[in-house]
Amino acid sequence: MKVPLSWLKEYVDIDLSLIELADVLTMAGLEVEDVLLVGLPNPYEQAGAPQRREVSIHGLSWDPEKIVVAQIDEVMPHPNADRLVLCRLNDGVSELVVLTGAPNLFEYKGSGPLARPLKVAYAREGARLYDGHQPGQMLTTLKRTKIRGVDSFSMVCSEKELGISEEHEGIIILDDDAPTGRPLVEYMGDAVLEVNILPNMSRNASMTGIARELAALTQKALRKPQVNLPANGPSIAGKVSIQITDPQLNARFVLGMLEGAEQRPSPYRAQLRLRLAGMRPINAVVDATNYVMLEIGQPLHAFDYDVLVKRAGGKAPTIITRAAHPGEKLTTLDGVERSLDDFTVLVCDTAGALSLAGVMGGQESEITPGTRNILLEGATWNFVNTRRTNSSQKLSSEAGYRFSRGVHPALSSEGVKLCLQRMAEWSGGVIYSDLVDEYPLPAADPEAEISTGDVKRLLGIELTAAEIAALLSRLEFACRVEGNSVFAKTPPHRQDIGTGVIGRADLAEEVARIYGYDRIPATYMAEELPEARVRRPIQVEKLVRQSLARLGLQEVINYRLTAPEREARLAAAQPEASLPTYITLKNPLSPERSVMRRSLLAAILDTLEKNARLRDRLALFEVGPVFLPVEGQALPDEAPRLAMAMTGQRGTPAWDSPDSAQLDFYDLKGVIEGLLESLHVGNAQYSHTDNPAFHPGKSAQVTVNGSVLGVFGELHPQVKARYDFLAPAVVAAEFDLAALIDASASRYEIQPVPVFPPVLEDLALIVDESVLAADVEAAIRQGGGKLLTGVRLFDIFRGEQIGAGKKSLAYALSYQASDHTLSPGEANQIRQRILRRVEQLVGAQLRS
Amino acid sequence: MGEDENILEELDDIQKDGLETLASVQDEAGVQAWRTAHLGRSAPVMLAFTRLGQISKEMRPAVGQKANQVKLALEAALEARAEEVKIASLRQKLDTERLDITLPGRRPTLGRLHPAAQALSEIIHIFEEMGFQEYRSPEVETDELNFELLNIPAYHPARDMWDTFHTTVPGTILRTHTSPGQIRAMREMCPKPIRVILPGMVYRYEQTNASHEMQFNQVELLAVGKNITLGDLKGTIEGFARRMFGESVRVRMRPSYFPFTEPSADIVMECFVCGSKGCPVCKYSGWLEIAGCGMLHPVVLRNGGYDPAVYSGFAAGLGPERIALLKYQVDDIRNFWQNDIRFLEQF
Numbered sequence A: 001m002k003v004p005l006s007w008l009k010e011y012v013d014i015d016l017s018l019i020e021l022a023d024v025l026t027m028a029g030l031e032v033e034d035v036l037l038v039g040l041p042n043p044y045e046q047a048g049a050p051q052r053r054e055v056s057i058h059g060l061s062w063d064p065e066k067i068v069v070a071q072i073d074e075v076m077p078h079p080n081a082d083r084l085v086l087c088r089l090n091d092g093v094s095e096l097v098v099l100t101g102a103p104n105l106f107e108y109k110g111s112g113p114l115a116r117p118l119k120v121a122y123a124r125e126g127a128r129l130y131d132g133h134q135p136g137q138m139l140t141t142l143k144r145t146k147i148r149g150v151d152s153f154s155m156v157c158s159e160k161e162l163g164i165s166e167e168h169e170g171i172i173i174l175d176d177d178a179p180t181g182r183p184l185v186e187y188m189g190d191a192v193l194e195v196n197i198l199p200n201m202s203r204n205a206s207m208t209g210i211a212r213e214l215a216a217l218t219q220k221a222l223r224k225p226q227v228n229l230p231a232n233g234p235s236i237a238g239k240v241s242i243q244i245t246d247p248q249l250n251a252r253f254v255l256g257m258l259e260g261a262e263q264r265p266s267p268y269r270a271q272l273r274l275r276l277a278g279m280r281p282i283n284a285v286v287d288a289t290n291y292v293m294l295e296i297g298q299p300l301h302a303f304d305y306d307v308l309v310k311r312a313g314g315k316a317p318t319i320i321t322r323a324a325h326p327g328e329k330l331t332t333l334d335g336v337e338r339s340l341d342d343f344t345v346l347v348c349d350t351a352g353a354l355s356l357a358g359v360m361g362g363q364e365s366e367i368t369p370g371t372r373n374i375l376l377e378g379a380t381w382n383f384v385n386t387r388r389t390n391s392s393q394k395l396s397s398e399a400g401y402r403f404s405r406g407v408h409p410a411l412s413s414e415g416v417k418l419c420l421q422r423m424a425e426w427s428g429g430v431i432y433s434d435l436v437d438e439y440p441l442p443a444a445d446p447e448a449e450i451s452t453g454d455v456k457r458l459l460g461i462e463l464t465a466a467e468i469a470a471l472l473s474r475l476e477f478a479c480r481v482e483g484n485s486v487f488a489k490t491p492p493h494r495q496d497i498g499t500g501v502i503g504r505a506d507l508a509e510e511v512a513r514i515y516g517y518d519r520i521p522a523t524y525m526a527e528e529l530p531e532a533r534v535r536r537p538i539q540v541e542k543l544v545r546q547s548l549a550r551l552g553l554q555e556v557i558n559y560r561l562t563a564p565e566r567e568a569r570l571a572a573a574q575p576e577a578s579l580p581t582y583i584t585l586k587n588p589l590s591p592e593r594s595v596m597r598r599s600l601l602a603a604i605l606d607t608l609e610k611n612a613r614l615r616d617r618l619a620l621f622e623v624g625p626v627f628l629p630v631e632g633q634a635l636p637d638e639a640p641r642l643a644m645a646m647t648g649q650r651g652t653p654a655w656d657s658p659d660s661a662q663l664d665f666y667d668l669k670g671v672i673e674g675l676l677e678s679l680h681v682g683n684a685q686y687s688h689t690d691n692p693a694f695h696p697g698k699s700a701q702v703t704v705n706g707s708v709l710g711v712f713g714e715l716h717p718q719v720k721a722r723y724d725f726l727a728p729a730v731v732a733a734e735f736d737l738a739a740l741i742d743a744s745a746s747r748y749e750i751q752p753v754p755v756f757p758p759v760l761e762d763l764a765l766i767v768d769e770s771v772l773a774a775d776v777e778a779a780i781r782q783g784g785g786k787l788l789t790g791v792r793l794f795d796i797f798r799g800e801q802i803g804a805g806k807k808s809l810a811y812a813l814s815y816q817a818s819d820h821t822l823s824p825g826e827a828n829q830i831r832q833r834i835l836r837r838v839e840q841l842v843g844a845q846l847r848s
Numbered sequence B: 001m002g003e004d005e006n007i008l009e010e011l012d013d014i015q016k017d018g019l020e021t022l023a024s025v026q027d028e029a030g031v032q033a034w035r036t037a038h039l040g041r042s043a044p045v046m047l048a049f050t051r052l053g054q055i056s057k058e059m060r061p062a063v064g065q066k067a068n069q070v071k072l073a074l075e076a077a078l079e080a081r082a083e084e085v086k087i088a089s090l091r092q093k094l095d096t097e098r099l100d101i102t103l104p105g106r107r108p109t110l111g112r113l114h115p116a117a118q119a120l121s122e123i124i125h126i127f128e129e130m131g132f133q134e135y136r137s138p139e140v141e142t143d144e145l146n147f148e149l150l151n152i153p154a155y156h157p158a159r160d161m162w163d164t165f166h167t168t169v170p171g172t173i174l175r176t177h178t179s180p181g182q183i184r185a186m187r188e189m190c191p192k193p194i195r196v197i198l199p200g201m202v203y204r205y206e207q208t209n210a211s212h213e214m215q216f217n218q219v220e221l222l223a224v225g226k227n228i229t230l231g232d233l234k235g236t237i238e239g240f241a242r243r244m245f246g247e248s249v250r251v252r253m254r255p256s257y258f259p260f261t262e263p264s265a266d267i268v269m270e271c272f273v274c275g276s277k278g279c280p281v282c283k284y285s286g287w288l289e290i291a292g293c294g295m296l297h298p299v300v301l302r303n304g305g306y307d308p309a310v311y312s313g314f315a316a317g318l319g320p321e322r323i324a325l326l327k328y329q330v331d332d333i334r335n336f337w338q339n340d341i342r343f344l345e346q347f
């Protein structure tokens, strides 16, 4: 909410600087997001200003020497230009002639000396202003120039030039009481505080609301606007009646009347305030309703009384409030015909709907230039219904904003009275001496209790009951102290205080706010420590991610939202019926992100594809959930997964070794082996898989103790073709992270560091091409037994020398005993056992 | 007699001549040549030894001693000179072996964790040191846990604070914050004291732009016990800020509003980008918001199974990406999930 400082000062004395004021409000939960200067000097640009910013302050400061109140005594035609006039102007020092093109002076052109001089904002040469002819706010310095042969060195200003609004149609014409010759900043310089009103502070969405908080915070008196109906006006009795159908929807409805209003603009002072508060002045009657809404927070609605009488067939109208009928329609004053929902509350008369209660008036009964007699509504509406209507009608108004957060019913009559007073002042007319007031559901204004113990227990501060009562009394709570407890009756302007334990928390917050959050000492919990819980999956997941980074892979994190088509790229073509089910959004932002992913592999391949042209080598991994709907269950299984994808060159190219081999199956397998090793997963088995995403010959599934941990391999050429990859091969993997974590060992035994030297030897074994390396190694290990401590395949050879259909696998072996150095004879025995066993099991011959 | 005296002078000359010529020896070959000329078999000093027999008995020891001194002096000088020549020639050789040290090094491939994960784990680590333990809860949640049990009934004004993705399953949504985990943790652990940290991805139905994402991480703290105060909350968050941003950082707790806490607060920290002098990052306010927090609302405590008359607690929420955004001056939050390798590699 925009809060002009001058307006705030009407209700409370402020002896704080702008910076202090912003800080006091912010520290009470009324965050001042920024301060817009409209004339006043910037405290950060003054001598001795603090180095540190506490709040953002910007805007235009008016030089008191160069921008002053002046008066135009005569408006004369320009000799050479129809669109310009010459003003005979008095700036308090001298009389001079000023040139302007302001259309709102043309009506005075050539009518001789003015009986009522026009008070204006006058800028002298050298004044800093916003350029009225440029879009936005461009600072400019007023320089001497010649316009159409006439010297021009000063000007009368528009609101835009002074930073008040975007208005540049005409110049500002001030109220008659403006003192000629005085600095403009003294007369009307201001600063607008942008205050963020929290949802539980809707009571403060007004000038008096903020002033009340400020009064409480600075211990000053609040000057509420005085509201009195004239005792001698006509009576409203018999002029109108009210029927409230459902008090839950409409707790209170108040009507007042003004007779004989004239439609004219409000005083400039009021217009300026409306503008600074972000509203557009319209005419005195409408401005008065808006002004009072901003002033005390009660939205008001003015009807043309004569229209209502006409609709009632010449009789006194009856105002009826009720929920809309399904399919009911109303044309609102913005000219839109609206189809209404049953939760929308209407203000009607016997002839039908008049307005959307608390949201927007209807077209037919609105104030027109011909309106003379005004019926003024001040009511209280159910905030839930107002919210729903705001959102279903896509309307946002100042009134709807306040009603959708709750307005206290006590404000209804206050608002009507104050508004009638302002209307009569600005538009003339006679105020009726009484109101019609239906109040079927009085506000509860509950009493809540808080004790000194509660304050200690919740806030950590020691206060006496009297101190607590004093703090709450500053906010107008009526407090009663009983022993260590304070019973606080909610003041009749707020609806955010509950009862029982909730009321206690509500009061605790108010005590803390007024006491000052800054004064609450920072402590550390003295509370008993909870028992330690071991969350092994979280620990192992962290280890997985660290291990993969150490193995040279870059972690990525993708959107969890995707489209089924993106994931379908991985699958073989399949019938529609067997498509997987997804957690699907009812309100997606785009079709690209409409379901929760089921495949982490698909996500990481998308990322790999996106980066494929950026690097010669890419190796990525991601850890995260996939979302698998479960039949008969609202929430899906959020299964943790690990995906990896690699493509391009094996090594990082260097300037003297520019190219390296392409990453393939065995690179990824090496990463997986490294991962399993760092997790101490033992006994992993690799077997071929028929997963359709992968090349059937170049892919494997990893199994540990019968449980499948994951699949990996080269992408199936048909799958790869659906992506934009340059490299000849892409290898990828998807693991079930939960299974991987289960397979990891939290405890493992290590082998003692050997004391006696090993015997090293190389054995080349010739086997059939179809024999698997894993089987050869297993046979070697069987033959070697415990004394065989190392087996490493270091070469594979195929060639004429060993015959077609054969391959030679060369192994570096080490034999070692833990208690003595092996003799050549013992080593030979081991070798012989190995050779026998490999011949037996895999038909291997020693290559000589 | 005169002959014998002359030989002593002659030996002086031999030494003098030898040392003089040695001074001009510059390389290994010169050293060898000099050795042959001055210490070889027919070198003058060696010849002096062969002439000893011809010298008178009285003079012989003196001459012999002298010849020996000269020989030793020449040998010592040669050794020193040979070392100098060796060092000089090594230096010369090394001079020819200068690398262009500005050429790039050969790098092992380096893997990294995602920047959001790095920020998240830094935050988690700090809170773990303070005794908070990680607790996870689902990302697809019920409306009941995400809103209603957290004191946010339907059509409550506070619902405006969260734009929600709904799923086609009625009452099932993508969680808008990690707070439903509060209820889950409380219901699991009641009536024991709680000190947990709830990290994870949350979702907002919001058009993405440089400062808004539809998906982001949150870290939520939850402490429940019998004597936990607003002061404890302040101390905990201040302790976090000092560990995360430095010992001298200025932190403030300001009143705020969340439906599930009361009293509620925002934690702001002085802008480390500009030192609170005003910059676009802090929007010229000098302050950066780093957390929202508050004392658990009695309704929430009750929904978690704890009696609000006996128990109290606090909750606080932080955004790791936002903290990374501030810390590394990332200008666009969308960078985090776009996974452009050129972005990721910088962390």
Ligand SMILES: [Zn+2]
Pocket (backbone or CB within 6 Å): B271, B272, B273, B274, B275, B276, B277, B278, B279, B280, B281, B282, B283, B284, B286, B287
């Ligand atoms: Zn800054």
